[in-house]
Amino acid sequence: MADRVSKLQSASAYQRSTIRDVAAKANVSVTTASRALNGTGRMSDETRERVRAAAAELDYRPNSIARGLVQQRSFTLGLLTNDMYGRFTLPVAAGLSSAMADRGVSVFLSAGEYEPDSLKLTLGAMEEKRVDGLVITGKRIDRGLPIELPSLGMPVVYVYAAAPEGAVSFVPDDTNAARDAVRHLVNLGRKKIAHITGPRAFKAANLREAGWRSALAEAGLEPFGEAMFSTWTEAHGYAAAHALIAAGERPDAIFCGNDQIARGVIDAFALMGISVPDDIAIVGFDNWEVFAAATRPPLTTVDMGLPGLGRSAGLALLDMIDGEPVAPGIRETPCTLVVRESCGAKPD
Amino acid sequence: MADRVSKLQSASAYQRSTIRDVAAKANVSVTTASRALNGTGRMSDETRERVRAAAAELDYRPNSIARGLVQQRSFTLGLLTNDMYGRFTLPVAAGLSSAMADRGVSVFLSAGEYEPDSLKLTLGAMEEKRVDGLVITGKRIDRGLPIELPSLGMPVVYVYAAAPEGAVSFVPDDTNAARDAVRHLVNLGRKKIAHITGPRAFKAANLREAGWRSALAEAGLEPFGEAMFSTWTEAHGYAAAHALIAAGERPDAIFCGNDQIARGVIDAFALMGISVPDDIAIVGFDNWEVFAAATRPPLTTVDMGLPGLGRSAGLALLDMIDGEPVAPGIRETPCTLVVRESCGAKPD
DNA sequence: CTGAAAGCGCTTACAG
DNA sequence: CTGAAAGCGCTTACAG
Incomplete structure (x- = not known):
């Protein structure tokens, strides 16, 4: 037991072999051993092989600290x-x-x-x-x-x-990713596409909004109201969804600035009895598995790679x-x- | 511009000072410089100070690679x-x-x-x-x-x-953490405490269940049914909450094996019009901020530290x-x- | 094709 | 209190 502990715990009595050991075993100089192992220099295949075999046998691990010192890397x-x-x-x-x-x-x-x-x-x-x-x-x-x-x-x-x-x-590429997400909605025949996203102070929110506008413009569609900027939270998505419905005319799709917002939106609609995607389609952003896979239904969303x-x-x-x-x-x-x-x- | 790029990109023309530079500047040997910098050896305060000043002036950074080579660390x-x-x-x-x-x-x-x-x-x-x-x-x-x-x-x-x-x-310490969570419920006067958790194959699930049983036993309470083992997902919490209600007698508290399950449970109750915590109290496990802070109401949960x-x-x-x-x-x-x-x- | 020697930048006995 | 010298484990001109 004491043995087992010390084996697992310390380096004591553990002596690593060095390139000198390898060289000695292969009957070559340290120079040649180094070159053989690094694949540099010219030498007979037999020599190189002999050095490699010696290294393998000794379970030689080059010390990258020593190498680093000389190579300045x-x-x-x-x-x-x-x-x-x-x-x-x-x-x-x-x-x-x-x-x-x-x-x-x-x-x-x-x-x-x-x-x-x-x-x-x-x-x-x-x-x-x-x-x-x-x-x-x-x-x-x-x-x-x-x-x-x-x-x-x-x-x-x-x-x-x-x-x-x-x-x-x-x-x-936030802008193009947002554009692609909105194009997906457009291609599915959605025409009234709203946008709920994070704070204006975040560059990502602005870029994604620009992508939303750009995809709508190229499809000849008007933005469905103004983008709704606030925090990157479920609470914002939840509240914004309610506000959207309360305002009267209903969008047929919402592009959300992140998955948490999308989650809040979907939850709100579930409570209101609005069906996703039949009544309203939802796209998120982040592909944060734990959210995207857990929404009912699972979320279509952008993966940033x-x-x-x-x-x-x-x-x-x-x-x-x-x-x-x-x-x-x-x-x-x-x-x-x-x-x-x-x-x-x-x-x- | 080319200058700026090369400055930001490469190490070219950047020459770090070594301990020899420091020693030379302080008019001492390399040995003394090393000792002064490392606080080892005995020497006059004046010498030590002089070496330190030289090092500071040269913005000397000891090369831990070189040190490592000799110290074998x-x-x-x-x-x-x-x-x-x-x-x-x-x-x-x-x-x-x-x-x-x-x-x-x-x-x-x-x-x-x-x-x-x-x-x-x-x-x-x-x-x-x-x-x-x-x-x-x-x-x-x-x-x-x-x-x-x-x-x-x-x-x-x-x-x-x-x-x-x-x-x-x-x-x-999963067991004691679970026990503490359930004690919290007991201290709040809850008596019918159910448990919804992850797969039986997970040791963590078993330990937490044991903690649940133990806290109930010490309070002289019976477990409210069997622990409900399944996946660590919201979907499980959601389904289990429905099953619990459908079964008839309603618990007054649920200890959940993780925050995702707790989230599913809370969502289910929201849809059923059951109030948390008035009707049923919920505890989670993980203190995963993005879940624990987003549930309505925010979740009491175990932080594993x-x-x-x-x-x-x-x-x-x-x-x-x-x-x-x-x-x-x-x-x-x-x-x-x-x-x-x-x-x-x-x-x- | 192969090797002896110098050197990377430190620390640390050893000696004074 | 201080220093000259050896050495950690490698790579790489330089020389043959």
Whole structure:
């Protein structure tokens, strides 16, 4: 038992083999061993194979710390987020870390408030760890870091966050996604399409509203009233749905700025005895499974492709680290509409 | 513009100062500079101060890679999760990373399916990076890794996941949390307390049911029917609420196994015209803000204290890394009841 | 095709 | 109180 505990708990008595051990076992110099393992240099296949076999036999794991010291690369990235809740960050992080894993780079996660002092601590740690690059993310596309990034001497990429002038950033293409969602409604024959969404202060709300207007205009339709801006909550959707019905003429579809609002709307209609999608079709935004799958009926909604965003950001960062120029600017990445049952179309 | 881009993008022309620069500037040896900065060794305050001033002036950042190489410590931890969704993982990760940040250690996040091949890739990366320890987390307390962990030569801690015999693990104290939740109902004068929860196959569901029974027993009350096991979904809560009412005698309270179920229950009662909490009090489990705050009325529910779990796990891991023995076993960590309005008590 | 040697940036006995 | 030197585990000119 004591043995078992110490085996599980400590590194004591565990001696990793080094490249010297491999070289000795294969009867070559350390230089040759290094080259054989890294696939560099020219050497006979036999030698290379012999070194590889020795490494396998010794269960050799190169020490990337030592390698990093000489190559001046740590093969690590830092990911900063203030989304403690994880709604946006975890999908981004998962996409990022899995794309990076294939390339041998690991990512440090630092989750905390974007408050100057703790940010300074975090950035200091990232500098000391010599991360090769930084990705900064958050929970809204119009907020970035509250401090100016000191000159860190490392490339930085922004994802789902506001970026300073000249930086590289990745955000979902809110406008086109909204346009596609509304086109879906139009194609289904809906003509009186209302819009209920988040606060005017959010850029995402404005972009989605613009998409709504644009899709209506191209279809020759008038907006059904003004967009109803308020909080991103179910309560807003619920209240807005009631207001819409109380106002008299009934829309035949509603494009909602997020899934929570859509949820509130659907709940309100259920209580009023209004049928979705027969009487009114509903589209959401976010494809937040736990909401989109739980509404009755399940919600047709926009998926922002967050893992893809994380992945793209990581790949761009890798290019920058390798010294390849990456054009600065905001990349608006396409979203996809996930069709369920709330609009009456055949689900995907 | 080209300047600005290159400044933001690359490390070119950015030369970090090393401890040699600091030593030179302070007119001391590298040895003394190292000791001054690390607060080790004895030396005059004047010397130490001079070195620190030099470091500050040069904006010196110790290279933790170099330090790690000699100290055989990387000051990093790995966090493995298969909770892509982030529901449990991000709070754990946030608690862990912030507790670790104070101690100069950073944490690698690896999020992906717990599938043997990708797991092997991830573990390999962690080994090459020479992480000092590993924390393994997941989305249910009775599932761990699908493979046996190879002998990694590093300490491992489990959080919100099943752990092998002899390992150190941290989970919420589901039983006592459930007991507290039900006691709350009892103290409010409720006597007919039903239980609607997740699948029997989940350990968490069984523990919470046991807590429910135990609290009732100590109050001299009979369980109101059998616990209703099924999926952790709103749909289950919704259907179970209907079943309960259809069965005739009405409970005066329901302890729900999670917030989604509670949500379904509350929605069902709203449609049936049954008032919460006047007719029936409801308690949930998870304190998942987006549900707990959105129900009408807001939900009284159990908070598992996930950030604290992450923090405790990190601290235990640090002890193990330092060679201090940590008793193996499962640590059941206290939860707290967050009182809102669904039971009729005065909110916190 | 292969190797001896220098060096990445630190820490830490060892010596004074 | 302070420093010269060795060494952590690699990679990479340089030389043959």
